[in-house]
Amino acid sequence: MIWEPFDPVSYFIHVVLGFIAFGAGIVALSTQKGTSIHIRAGKVFAYLMILVALSTFAFMAYKFLPLALVLSIAVIYLIPSAINAFRNGRKFAKLWDRLLIVIPFLLCVFASMQFVRFQSIDTAPRVGPILLAATFGFLFFQDLLLLRNRERERYYWIRRHMTRMILAFTFTAMAVVRLGINVGLTLEQTVIFPTLIAWLCIAYCYKKYSPEKLTPARA
Template sequence: MLQLADPFPPVVYFLHTILGTVGVLLAVVALAGVKGSSTHVRAGWGFVAASVVAALTAVAFSVTSPSPLAVASALMVLALVSSAVLSLRPMSASIKRAEWAATATMGMAWLILAALGAFALALATGLAAPPPEAEVPPFYVLALPLLYAAFPTHFLLDDRRFRRLGADRATRAYPRHLSRMAFAFAIAVHAPVVSFADDLQFSLYVAFFGPFLLWPAILFALRQHPRLRARGSDARPMAPV
């Protein structure tokens, strides 16, 4: 059993694997349940807790086996679930500081992907040399971090728009909450799919970007929900998660 964790610390590995799986199941329960019900709220909080632990352990993995893409994904998850919860809270000084912290975390994910993308472009154009005894990967591999950076770019721009709403933030609270929780869920599904891509015989782009189709699919499926269509003074923050 312990050989499954090699080369990672067993406790960290099994925390990541077990809680990551539990988090995905809880997300399904939250999405399927009545929004605002006790089942939805409890499952949502469970997903948040499991996602935070899974993200932190993914960062810990990178100490043993460096993986900038995995670290960027983990930072995105931390930023997404925290900002999803905060969007449903009335504005206050502490909420504002926490939202800026979430934005900074998303910004770190963007910087990692931007740095990888810049290095990839340098390799593709011959401005940088690959490590000794390594070949320059194909362009479709080099382009991956730049394409992935589109997601944190979107969420950073959305943070800017949300802050500009001021007192009207309640009009966008529900859609913002759903969008961010849905993308965090997509990342949770994406991680094991990428890990087992070779076993599943998935191509790189299908394995890497395919799970992210869950994000628009969830938004489309819930587009008619009354809370997501709330506007004006009738739109009020809902129960946490």
């Protein structure tokens, strides 16, 4: 059964909250940005996913899952970082961004080590760890640039928020697929496909929220 070797009740609650968060994420991504529906759905997604990510650590005491650990830590980094993008002038946001920068660095190193480990036992290259390492490396590089200069235009913070929320939703989607939905995909493919789709969405939104696309009133 899907909850073995975990406690059925606690794991069932964990799964239900995860699916509710996933549904809220779909609503947030599919509605017009800045509307009350988008904001409320985004908050439901953010708060529930933080709770689900934290509860994942408790389940690790019974069964260690490296990918679940990476996704949970990534969500705990991405969501506060996305929220801070709209509170960038506050002192606690600046402090949080300084503290959180270590997480994408460590995840980049871990994903790179996983790639090296898989290469030592497999002949075919593993694309999944490379994509994850590149993703976390990109986030770490962005955070380094932000530490040097926080004086940014509004469109920068919008895109920073968008990038991190899309990736957080992507990692949620990975967890949902890996929960046991039989779609004929391997572990490697459930990492590759969502991540590539996420970066296509981010590339589209980067163009959409470029400076020339924003009106002076919104910028």
